[in-house]
Amino acid sequence: SKNVILFVDELHTLVGAGGAEGAIDAANVLKPALSRGEIQCIGATTLDEYRKYIEKDGALERRFQTIIVEPPSKPEAVDILKGLRDRYEAHHSVQITDKAIEAAVELSSRYISGRYLPDKAIDVMDESGARVRLKSMTRPPDVKALEDEVGQVNKDKDEAVAVQDFERAARLRDRADKLKKKLDQVQKEWREANKETQGVVNEEVIAEVVSKMTGVPLTRLESDEAQKFLRIEEEIHKMVISQDEAIKAVAKALRRSRSGMKDPNRPVACFLFLGPTGVGKTYLARALARFMFGDEEALLKIDMSEYMEKHNVSRLIGAPPGYVGYEEGGQLTEKVRRRPYCVVCLDEVEKAHSDVFNILLQIMEDGRLTDSFGRHVDFKNSVLIMTSNVGAEVIKNQAGVGFRRASEEQTYENMKNQLMGVVDRHFRPEFLNRLDDMIVFRPLNRADLKSIVHLQLAKVKDRLHGHKVELVVAEEALEFLIDKGFNPDFGARPLRRACERYLEDPLSEELLRGKFKGCKAISVKVKEDHLEFEGIPAEPAPAAAPPAEPAAVAKT
Incomplete structure (x- = not known):
């Protein structure tokens, strides 16, 4: 039929298709019809696959007129996405704003490499619609709370039946029925509200999706x-x-x-x-x-x-x-x-x-x-x-x-x-x-090393939060760590090793021995050529006031 155009996607797959021993492949079947002009055919393939498969077959190549399709520009991509917007809005039951479409084209062009417009912008728009739709389908907190409450009441009812407390089981059954009716009503209102109000895909949603796809914060x-x-x-x-x-x-x-x-x-x-x-x-x-x-x-x-x-x-x-x-x-x-x-x-x-x-x-x-x-x-x-x-x-x-x-x-x-x-x-x-x-980079001086020690101590203090104790380090202890940990040939790296050797190792041993139980803080001071740790006890809770003595009653 002269009114039919045959479109073959991935045209290169015809080369060699069906070409078993003693047979000809699909590409050679098409060649006579193409040369006589009996069919009108459009094929689509990538440049790499065209060079790998089509160009090698000169007879097949000359039967087609090669047209290079370049990626659209950003304004053209925006127009393409606006033309597709109705389909995605109907599919996801959302509204997609013009700003969202522009953001999808701009951010995908800037942050998604290795792919081309409009494909990557369409993917961003599609995923953004799905994201908004899924958020609207998420159960609200009151529905989840009611479901948990119904489950707990049913569990209590089963336990009451197991111990043959039938009166309590009957009360719990009635309560579970009331909660179930209330839950059904809340779920019905939530579903109706979802039907009436559509989610909106805006620039913020597009940015979240592109961030998730690329790993850029x-x-x-x-x-x-x-x-x-x-x-x-x-x-x-x-x-x-x-x-x-x-x-x-x-x-x-x-x-x-x-x-x-x-x-x-x-x-x-x-x-x-x-x-x-x-x-x-x-x-x-x-x-x-x-x-x-x-x-x-x-x-x-x-x-x-x-x-x-x-x-x-x-x-x-x-x-x-x-x-x-x-x-x-x-x-x-x-x-x-x-x-x-x-x-x-x-x-x-x-x-x-x-x-x-x-x-x-x-x-x-x-x-x-x-x-x-x-x-x-x-x-x-x-x-x-x-x-x-x-x-x-x-x-x-x-x-x-x-x-x-x-x-x-x-x-x-x-x-x-x-x-x-x-x-x-x-x-x-x-x-x-x-x-x-x-x-x-400058060599580090003593003031720099002191700041580095403070950073190391901040990490140790964070780890001690699990033990619910504070770390109080005296000034002399800081100077001790700097003296032990600095080598002009190795910079600040020995400082970390000095903190581990003189502070963290002995402190971990004392913690395992339970030396600081009931203490609110650990004091670190220098004693000879090592650090000494002393627990600062927590303040005792104020004693409860003794009960007042009853007033004497006079007899008449």
């Missing part, structure tokens, strides 16, 4: 995100002690990216953290993951000392075809593909083989990487942080040994300039030129 999708980025220093300083210059440099780069003044085809930021061990380079990366994405699990940490050999480089993007581990994917590409919103921390990057930097150049410049399967992995929504101990001796020598600050003649900027000379000799210019900033 909800606050990043709300309008107050800009205010949050203005408080970066304040928020990160709650987690990271000192390092003002480093935090300021990170904050400036992140604000530049968030305001739209940065190239959208590059990662959010690319940093090289420099400084001696134990001064907070990796900890700042962890704090950044918690600040930007609401979860420390958003930190992808890779130890680059595992990539010192040339053959280890393939582990980042996956083994090539034919090699062991090809199906597993790359350690870097696979994790970023699963969670594109993350902080990628490449620890001790100076230890990696030089071929690793060729891969990093592509990430830093184009914001993407091609894995062993040929898939493009998007790094445009991730923060790339590389830490290095190159030039650590320069910083240590300038800061001096112990706790004194650098001399006035040698300012922080001069120390930084000396360190840059070491970095320039170690890393290639094309690598350094693609960084947003090279951030130098």
